[in-house]
Amino acid sequence: MSYFPKEMPRPVPAMNDTEFLRGCAERHLRFQACAACGMLRHPPMPICSHCHSTAEKWVEAPTTAKVYSFTVVHHASHPAVKASLPYVVALLEFPALPGVRLVSNITHVDPSEVRIGMQVDLWWDDIGEDMFLPRFRPMEKIKA
């Protein structure tokens, strides 16, 4: 049972996205980095914007993140989310990985409790057909 219904759009592997999605399928959140200068980038791109090397490597993200910003969505812009309203879309940062942010969801919490700066913890949502998506829940909720 995934966070959103199965009618929700699924990621579609495309040239630069395949490796990121392979990581998700294996329940590893990895960001792309330049193999020459180390600069991180997201979403994946075919070339380093810093040194123009096309060599890439993949860096494992920490399992904890910080809420950089968020919105509580109350209006369904897609029929698949009607039963999930209101839900939280958050933009997450990883202080150890400067330069990359990830769009995801904050679950397991009343949306009114979500705050910028909140520490959140990664969990893998099984969306079926051997695919998992990274979603997050507040740290304190897990301790409780």
Add this chain to the structure above:
Amino acid sequence: MAENNKACIVGIGQSEFTRWGGIHDRSQFQITAEAISAAIADAGLTVNDVDGFASFSDDENEATLMQVALGVPVLRWSSMVWGGGGGGSIAALSQACAAVESGQAHTVVMYRGLCQGQGQRFGQAGKKRVHGNYILPYGLFAPPQMLALMMQRYMHLYPITHDHLAEVALNARANANRNPRAVMYEKPLTREDYFNGRWIAEPFRLYDCCLETDGACAVVVTTKERARDLKAPLIEVASAIHGSGPGWGTGPLGSHNMPDEDYASTNSRRLAPELFARAGMTPADIDVAQIYDHFSGLVLMALEEYGFCDKGESGAFVAEGSIRWPNGKLPINTSGGQLSEAYVHGVNLLLEGVRQLRGESTSQVKDARTCLVTGGLGVSPTSGTILRRH
């Protein structure tokens, strides 16, 4: 550039504006053709004078077909701006200006027609989103949600409140209530109505979001030398810019990985000073402004980035009544803007800018000689222009 070659706006035209789905007896292409014809007639020209078209971002009213439909004998310019939706509005104007100022064409019509009842609505999930893999599976589908993320952080960093957002929405509605063309002409909005509006994506409520509209708009651009022979007042495009800061190509409509110092902004902070410098003006020289209002809060950010107040002070600026007609320091969105007149991807704002300088607005700013008009904010490219009446 020789002064004679400077671009001027000599004609404006539009269709009626309705809520989305309101125009169903004619195609989007037809109402766009009607708006273009009206603009050409307003300029006192004929299709034989027109030799260029400019539009933006996946426009479905193809210039090459428009040439055939309208019977334009020779086309010397057809351009469309990459990406960014409403950011393309003034970008398309800027391209029309480049065409006439460089002599590649003589008279270029910039246009936009949208019938959201006949195609895809902008408020609904679209497969074509940039880097959809990183947003759609998480329920980040549509512009109000995407820009809400930036707005939330902006309100976290600076003293901006919901009262300040309300002020932008209420100002737009008050202006629309004086404008018979406006979709919301006969629909007053009170502060109480505003706060009773349902949440769309926090911090945006219903009345923070632009209308979804059917309608079309067009403007005719030619050189000052030709404009002098026409009947309309001489309205010069003192400067026009389009462009983007770093990282915005995957910005709000994508994965939100813009640099930290740019994040809670409209992507205008680098371009706005150049816009003023090229016009030889400062923000203090602007009499009236039309600021792209897809969402109320982005207008606040833009007031800061275009230099009308300091960073974080737009809330206080609007709370003082600065944007209100007729007595505010800088009346804005005097037709009702996209929150309350219509949402024709910003081209209706450009038309209102021209009307202000012609003295034809329904919320006329006395003796207005200069008007700032911005294109879509928080996208890539964004754009802006300063119009000046001679």
